[in-house]
Amino acid sequence: MGAAIEVVDLAKSYGELRAVDAVSFEVAEGEFFGILGPNGAGKTTTLEMIEGLRQPDAGTIRLLGEPPWPRNPALLPRIGVQLQSSAFFERLTAREQIHTLASLYGVKAATADDWLERVGLVDKADTRVEQLSGGQAQRLSIACALVHEPEVVFLDEPTAALDPQARRNLWELLSGLNDSGRTVVLTTHYMDEAEVLCDRVAIVDHGRILQLDSPASLVRGLDAATRITVAPGQLSTQEALAISGVDDVTEGSTGLVLRTRQPAVVLSALAEQQHLAGVQVQTGTLEDVFLSLTGREYRA
Template sequence: MSSTSPTAGTDSEPAVSVRDVTKSYGGRRAVDGVSLDVRRGEFFGLLGPNGAGKSTLVEIMEGLRQADSGEVAVFGESPWPRNTGLLPRMGVQTQSSAFFVRLTVHEHLRTVAALFGADRAAVDSTLEAVGLGDRHDVRVDSLSGGQRQRLAIASALVHGPELIFLDEPTAALDPAGRRDLWEVLRGLKARGRTIVYTTHHLDEAEALCDRVGILVSGRLVVTDEPQRLIGTFGSGSRLLVPLGRIDEERAAALPGVDSVSVQGGHLVLETRATGRVLAALDPLTGLDGVQTRTPSLEDVYLDITTRQTDAPLASNNQEQQA
């Protein structure tokens, strides 16, 4: 990766500002009145179910799609119509990144780097960083899905952009590859880069993001720091009881149980009175194998997205109030 420094001088201005943006495809509204600021140096995660509008919103920020209405500014400038002045400052990995498939990995990245005037050292270090250091001479059309994804990420990073957009960058990576990429992303953040990324991995968003925004049916229903979201919406704890010990109806009737669901091999009892529920469970099922879990971002996300709410939720959501 090259070592372009983030531009100084206008640090108080957000890296990306989105105001009341809408976008429809035919009669279907994919993005519905979204307002949002991504601060400089921030690691921002856009979360939401399939079809919620994440990619559409990110592509509007990138200048790859035109919004129907609303305003977008990247470093204070409109990314649409195509703003070539912004291109060297942005790195973009999409879900359908294009490759020069007949070139080798190294030739491909050299070609991308040349478009931005990045040098050969940047090509080598970026391939090393994304775990393709030993794949220089492999043709792109011979790469596995996960290796292509790494190359797409390398193509977004090779010119050392200040603002990096990554659309589900870890989707095709194996567990070790995901963890390696986390370190690459943490390193970029430590060097002051701004990162906007989408993911369905909630553990990852919780571990990496300064703030997350949750989109549901095109609307940004909440924006906040992961730990604050958990604090605001994740009250109580969850008791995981192995399936078969007690039926759902009986568990729901126990004193102190707020709700019951089945997840994996467990009956999950939500409660704000853990001791009381454990005391009630003990004579019925015994406590062997019963686990207690405090809420995670995933719990909060599932709770928020399954409410199918139309109204913004009350949290530290300045954007919605702006």
């Protein structure tokens, strides 16, 4: 497969702030690619330059083999963009909104109605967009970005403001898009979302890519300790520390948490002592990788 997106030494500054700093990566055709990072890391700015919405200060971008800037009309029917902040035509219903977008691309009204159903908005079809909840507006924005069946889809925080059930339903929809051969580029704050959906992820901070690989490879490379949670009352902290292979023990809300890099040894010891009832085992996650690279401090 060829590259759907090629980015080389991309840079963008706002005054003294270096929002994007010498970023380079490729996204293969049909790949589900994630861009992860804290607030202000440069994710949205990078996406907007690839989409042709913002002019880079330096570097080159090829989107489906063509430069997106200056604004390239030939690319518009081939890409779908869901922005972080939804903007709709005023005083239109959800159905009128997506029908209007569909007509701009020569897409039939029936196809637009099908997309309303796919994002669960049939019962809100006659509701004006300003009366939709935040989550409903987000789903309508995604449907509008996909109604013309684009080759490459850009989704900027697509599941923000969605409840857990709506998020899971949207994951299924996005997985289906990718399975059909479309290239999807996603920014998200949800590490579980990236682990489930993305073939590869780039973790960015301060405008630079810190790591780029598959979620599984990033987790393996971290060599994070396994966390084994033992139900309350099973054993004391001193007894847990005495088990071979246990590095440290903390008391959590659901019991004692044993950290180890030898989970098989520890679980075998717990089995011998008949302390396996209610045991929970958690290996390293993409969130562990993210926090190890970007830090744990809160960023507004």
